[in-house]
Amino acid sequence: MRIAALDDDALQLDLIKQATEANGHVCHTHLTGAELLRTLRRETFDLLIVDWHLPDTTGPEVVRWVRKNVAARLPILFVTHRQEERDIVEGLQSGADDFMVKPVRIGELNARIAALLRRAYPDNVGGVMEFGRYRFLPETRAIEMDGVPVELKNREYELALFLFQNMGRLLSRDHLKEIVWGQVADVMSRSLDTHISRLRTLLDLRPANGFIVSAIYGVGYRFEAVDAPAKATRA
Numbered sequence: 001m002r003i004a005a006l007d008d009d010a011l012q013l014d015l016i017k018q019a020t021e022a023n024g025h026v027c028h029t030h031l032t033g034a035e036l037l038r039t040l041r042r043e044t045f046d047l048l049i050v051d052w053h054l055p056d057t058t059g060p061e062v063v064r065w066v067r068k069n070v071a072a073r074l075p076i077l078f079v080t081h082r083q084e085e086r087d088i089v090e091g092l093q094s095g096a097d098d099f100m101v102k103p104v105r106i107g108e109l110n111a112r113i114a115a116l117l118r119r120a121y122p123d124n125v126g127g128v129m130e131f132g133r134y135r136f137l138p139e140t141r142a143i144e145m146d147g148v149p150v151e152l153k154n155r156e157y158e159l160a161l162f163l164f165q166n167m168g169r170l171l172s173r174d175h176l177k178e179i180v181w182g183q184v185a186d187v188m189s190r191s192l193d194t195h196i197s198r199l200r201t202l203l204d205l206r207p208a209n210g211f212i213v214s215a216i217y218g219v220g221y222r223f224e225a226v227d228a229p230a231k232a233t234r235a
Contacts, residue, residue, distance in 0.1 A: 001046040001117055002175050003027045006036045006062065007079070008054050012104065016049060016079070019106045020113065026178050033057035040070060042219065044172040047116060050096070052080035052087070060094035067095035072169050075116035079104060121165065131164050132210050132225070134203065143203070150202055155180050159195050160203065163213065163223040172220040196221060 003025050005016045013029040020027040028045070030036040033054050048066065052059040063076055076096045080087075083101045091099050097119075098112055129136040135144040141157050143150045152160065158180045163171075177192055196213055205211045207226050214222050 001025045001121075002044070002178060003047045003049060003113070004030065004036060004039065004043075004045040005049040006030045006033065006054070006059075007049075007051040008032070009051075012051070012079075012102075015104055015106075016109070019104070019109055023110050023113075025113075031055075033062045036062065037065060040066065042172065044072065044170060044175045044220070045074065046121070047113060048074055048076045049079055049113075050076060052078065052082045052091070060090055063091075063094040063096050073120065075120045077112060077116060079109070129161075129164070131167070134164065136161055136164065145203060152199075152202060156195060156199060156202070160199050163199075163221075167223055167225055170216055170219060170222045174220075176220060 003020050005013055005020075005027055007013045007016070007029075008031055010031065013031070017027040017029055028039070028043075030039065033056050036048075050059045050062055054062070059078060059080060063078075066074065066076065075098075078091045078096045078099045079102060080091075080099075081102045082088075082091070088099045097116055100108065100112055127138065129138075133146050135147075136142075137144070138161075141154070143152060143157065143160060159176065162176070162179050173192060180192075180195070196215075199205060200213060203211075205213055210225055210227070212224055212226055214224065216222055
């Protein structure tokens with residue numbers, strides 16, 4: 001998963017980054033609220049970790065902005081020294097989903113993140129997944145369409161699975177590239193576009209089959225379920 005962390009303490013950010021990435025996530029760190037909000041205007045994430053005390057704003061203000069301006073229902077975790085009951089209440093009422101008191105305990109941090117991700121993205125839990133005509137078999141990394149296997153390369157399978165699991169979400173180009181190619185890969189934009197185009201063809205993604213992939217200018221792609229047009233009948 002792709003995580004954004006906000007804290008004015010670089011050492012805390014480094015600890016959070018190491019802990020989350022050791023669990024297979026990709027973590028992008030930010031030292032100021034303004035920096036995170038600029039990023040959120042052009043990038044997408046699966047979870048936010050937010051500190052309370054910041055040099056230019058407060059954690060609750062950041063959370064309120066996110067809830068007002070970011071379409072996706074992002075899970076948000078406060079990680080802060082604030083620990084009074086009134087602080088926890090204010091943090092949760094601002095829109096956060098969970099609250100954790102520093103010092104950061106790695107096991108607890110990872111457990112809270114895992115719980116938030118399970119609740120927010122239930123389709124990402126393993127096992128056979130079915131979406132209309134499409135059936136994903138994670139154990140064999142295979143896709144069936146109307147019961148017929150579709151031959152996909154490894155990265156095509158990863159991209160298809162991620163799109164189906166995140167149906168309706170706007171996903172930035174970098175978000176998609178990190179999921180499919182990894183955070184260290186320097187992937188040209190046309191590589192992503194080529195993979196999207198191949199999936200449209202291989203999986204026959206069009207309104208008649210109930211699904212479309214739309215390019216959102218300046219941001220990325222959105223995969224959506226649509227109502228298939230009714231077939232004409234003869235009297």
